[in-house]
Amino acid sequence: MPYETAIAAVEKFKEYPLKVQFAGGEPLLNFSLVCRIIDYIEKHNYVATFQLQTNGTLIDESIAKGLKKRRVALGVSLDGQPQINEWLRGGTKLTVNGIRNLANQNVKVNVNTVVTAYNVKELHKLPDFVLYFGNVAGIGLDLLRSAGRGKKDINGICPSEPEELRKAMIMMHHRCEDLYHMTGVRIHLREVSEAKQRLRFSQQTKEYCYASCGRSIVILPNGDVYPCGSLIEDEDYFMGNIHGELLKPIALKYKDRSSCTNCRYQVYCPGSCPSRIITNQIVDISDSLDCVMRKTAFEITEKI
Numbered sequence: 001m002p003y004e005t006a007i008a009a010v011e012k013f014k015e016y017p018l019k020v021q022f023a024g025g026e027p028l029l030n031f032s033l034v035c036r037i038i039d040y041i042e043k044h045n046y047v048a049t050f051q052l053q054t055n056g057t058l059i060d061e062s063i064a065k066g067l068k069k070r071r072v073a074l075g076v077s078l079d080g081q082p083q084i085n086e087w088l089r090g091g092t093k094l095t096v097n098g099i100r101n102l103a104n105q106n107v108k109v110n111v112n113t114v115v116t117a118y119n120v121k122e123l124h125k126l127p128d129f130v131l132y133f134g135n136v137a138g139i140g141l142d143l144l145r146s147a148g149r150g151k152k153d154i155n156g157i158c159p160s161e162p163e164e165l166r167k168a169m170i171m172m173h174h175r176c177e178d179l180y181h182m183t184g185v186r187i188h189l190r191e192v193s194e195a196k197q198r199l200r201f202s203q204q205t206k207e208y209c210y211a212s213c214g215r216s217i218v219i220l221p222n223g224d225v226y227p228c229g230s231l232i233e234d235e236d237y238f239m240g241n242i243h244g245e246l247l248k249p250i251a252l253k254y255k256d257r258s259s260c261t262n263c264r265y266q267v268y269c270p271g272s273c274p275s276r277i278i279t280n281q282i283v284d285i286s287d288s289l290d291c292v293m294r295k296t297a298f299e300i301t302e303k304i
């Protein structure tokens with residue numbers, strides 16, 4: 001992305017408190033641009049927080065220091081313990097070094113894990129692996145969208161048995177609890193923490209994310225704008241170009257949640273990622289892996 005495009009985006013929305021997320025591809029391939037954008041925002045005293053999603057492979061000491069200095073919240077992609085991650089993603093040694101370099105700077109990270117048929121039975125081993133780094137605050141689980149590389153054989157890649165996902169989450173939760181009792185270090189399971197918040201504080205918002213309430217703007221390197229990174233191949237969601245007039249915001253809504261009517265978590269549950277409903281052509285939300293993930297997180301929370 002040219003610097004001018006990034007600055008045009010910042011200027012367009014500078015009146016709002018911004019949550020700027022750098023994503024790719026791999027955003028650290030252009031770390032100098034990331035730094036220039038943040039430094040520009042800080043110099044102008046615009047209100048903003050920063051997040052960056054990375055595979056961690058490029059994080060050396062200097063990048064770790066640069067991220068710390070700019071207070072960037074980090075999500076690192078890791079799909080399992082070393083042999084599983086190596087098989088699914090590759091570059092594990094570099095990712096491990098990257099997380100360690102952040103640990104040396106006392107920078108906390110969250111790990112993001114895509115659940116697939118290939119790692120679902122091994123996920124319970126992930127908390128032990130991340131505990132070893134000393135700076136991993138939590139693990140978030142993600143499900144594949146039928147977009148980009150996930151387009152190829154989405155059904156073959158996703159766990160085929162919903163029960164496998166349920167079991168994996170329960171085992172991960174128990175392992176995180178055991179590790180906490182043994183070491184005093186808590187690894188949060190993001191989905192369970194969110195469910196806890198919703199149940200404990202009767203958080204009844206039905207919004208899933210910023211895109212579901214029309215407050216998300218994804219800007220591509222050429223300045224084209226979409227409400228979500230998963231929908232950039234679909235012209236129906238094109239919102240204009242950052243260098244010109246933007247169309248009105250798009251709130252991604254799924255219209256039919258009738259199958260949730262009899263669910264006891266209905267008032268708390270944000271349902272499924274609306275982009276995934278669209279890209280994966282999910283018809284019945286209560287029959288989706290998203291539902292299994294939400295329901296399991298609520299069930300775990302009720303037993304805590």
Ligand code: SF4
Binds near residue numbers: 259265270285286294
């Ligand atoms: S847990 Fe599933 S069925 Fe229940 S409200 Fe959420 S998405 Fe609907």
